[in-house]
Amino acid sequence: MRLTPPTLSKLALSALLACAVAPLALATTPPAKTRSTQEILDASQPSDWRTLDPARTLYMELASGRVIIELAPDFAPAHAANITTLAHEGYWNGLAIIRSQDNFVVQWGDPNADDAAKKKPMGTAKPKLPAEFERTSKGLAFRALPDTDGWAPQAGFVDGFPVGRDPTAGRAWLAHCYGAVGAGRNNDEDSSTGAELYVVTGQSPRQLDRNITTVGRVVKGMELLSALPRGTGPLGFYEKPEQYVGIQAIRLAQDVPAAERTPLQVLRTDTALFDELVEARRNRRDDFYKRPAGHINVCNVPLPTRAPPAG
Template sequence: MNRLFSIASLAALAIATPVAAQESEQPEYPSPNAIVEAAPASDWVKIAPSDLLVMDLASDAEGNPRRVVIQLMPAPFSQGWIRNIRKLAAAHWWDGTSINRVQDNYVVQWGDAGYDNPESGETEQKALPEGLETVPESEYVISMDGFLDFILGDQQEPGAVSAEDAAMAAMEAASGAADAMANPTPVPNWGGRDSYAELVQFYWGWPTAIASDDQLFPVHCYGAVGVGRNYSPDTGSGAELYTVIGHAPRHLDRNIAVVGRIIEGMEYLSSLPRGKGDLGFYEDASKRVPIASIRLASALPAADQPRFEYLDTEAETFAKYADARANRRDPFFIVPAGGADICNIPVPVRRVMGE
C-alpha cells in the first residue's frame, strides 16, 4: 500500500538513530546524495508532461537558451489557480511578458508589467483570456475532512490506491496526525512541530503542513511557485507568478496560493540582477527579462518534452534520505543537527530520458 502519511514512523526513525558514539565504533554513513543515487528505480515516480510548465526566457547575452521547468501542484491543493494557469498557457498569454521583479533573499516575479500609453498617460496591460476563475481565499487551505474525502474519492494522482487501501490510509493519517499533535516529538526534527504549523509532512512528494485547526496547506520553500495578488480579498488569477529565491518565507503560508515548484533552470532566475525599485521591481524597463513562451510540456513536440521523476516520499529510501538530511553523519560533519526544517529536506527530482 502506498501510504499517504508517514509522520510517526519517520519521526521515530530520526529519534532512534544514534547521533553520538565513540569514533572507533561509528559505522560509515552515506551522504544524502549517495542515498538518493542508490535508490532503486521502483522508488521514483514519473511526472506527467501535463503537470509541467515550461518557461523559455529570451537567450542570454551570449546567445545561450534559458529554460525553466515548473512542476504544478497536485490535487487537492490550489486547483482553481492551476486551472487558470493551464488556460493562460494554452492561450499563449505569457508570450512577450517579462520577469519584472527580483527582490534579494525573497522572490523573482513574472507576468505582464504593462506599457505606458503616451495618449492616456496610463499603464496598459494585456487582456486576460476569458473564463478564468475567481478563486476564494478559502482555497489556500483544505480541511482534514475535505482531504480525507478527496483521497477516499475518485482520485487520479500518481500512486493512486484502491478504495480499501485509501480508507485504511485515511484512518492511519487521521490517527497519526492526532497522536503526533497530542504527543509532539521532544526534539525539533522535520516530522514534528515547526514555527508555523502543528505538523509538517510530505504529500505525494510535496512539503505540506497541518495547522492546529486541522487545515492542510502547501508551504513556501525555496523554489516554490506562488500566485501574485493585490490586497485581500483579491487572490490573484495566476497571471502573475513568483518563485522563492531566498530563505523560506513561511509567513506567506495560508496567505497566498502555492501552485508549483521550480524543478529545473532555477539558476536562470536566482542569478538575475536585483531590482532597485520598491519590492525589487525593475525601475528601468530595459532590465526586464523577456519571456519568449510558457507552455505545458504536453503541448510541446514530443521530442522537446522534458521528462522528470521525483523520489517517492513514501519509500524507504526517502525515509533514509530525510534522516540523513536531519542528522548529517557523513565525514565532513562533526556534530549532527538532530533535526531539520521541512524546507531543508528538498524532494529529489531528476531528469530522465524520453520514452
C-alpha cells in the same frame, strides 16, 4: 582543469554527498556506518521515482534556458486550472520578469497589468478565483517529518511538495520554501488569478503560508531565476523596461511536441527510501560533520530529480 582544493570543496562535498545515517549519538560514540545520500539514490528503484505529468508541468522558456514548474492542483485546483488555460493560450509569451528582490522573490507577469488600456487580455481564463490558501488534510497522503519548525504544528511532504499541517483543525497547506511558486494578489483574499506569479528565492518566508495561494514549485532551472540581477527599485522591481527579463513562452508540457519536452523524474516522497534520505539529512554522519543536527526543516530537504533512465 577542475579546481577543487580540499579546503574549498569539503564543505560542499559533505553537504551534497557524504551523509551517512545513524541515530543521534554523543560525539564520542562511533557512528553506525550507514548509507550516504548518494548511496541511497544509487540504490533507488524505478518505483522510487515518478515522471512529471505533462498536464500539470509548465515550461518557462527564457533566453538563458528552460525553467520547469510543477503545478499543485491538489492544493490549488482553481488556480492550477486557470494557469493551465493561460499557458495553453500563450498568455505569458512575450511578457516579462519584472522583479527580483534579494532574499525574497522573483516575480513575472504583465508589466502593464495596472493599465486597463494596455494590459494583455486573459483570454478564456477566469478573471476571479477563490482563495486557495489551505485545504482539508483529509485524503492527503501526508508524510510527516519527525521534526517541527514552529511555523506549523506538523511539517512533511505530499507528493513532492513541502507541506504544513494542523492535525487538530484538519487543514494542510503548501509551505513557502525556496522554489515555491505563488500567485500574487492584492489585499483581497480572492484577488489572485494566477496571471502574476512569483517564486521564492531566499530564506523561506513562511509567514506567507496560508496567506496567499501557492500554486506549485520549480523542480528544475531555479538558478535561471534566482541569479537574476536584483531590481534597484523599491521592493526589487526593475526600474526600466529594458531591465525586464523577457519570457519567450510559458507552455504546458503537454502542448509541447514530445521531442521538445524535457524528460524528468522526481523522487517520490512517500517511500521508505525517501525516509532514509531525510534521516541522512537530519543526522549527517560523514567525516565533515562533527555534530549531526538531529533535526531537519521541511525547507532543507533536497528533492532530487533525474532524467529517466534509458530503457
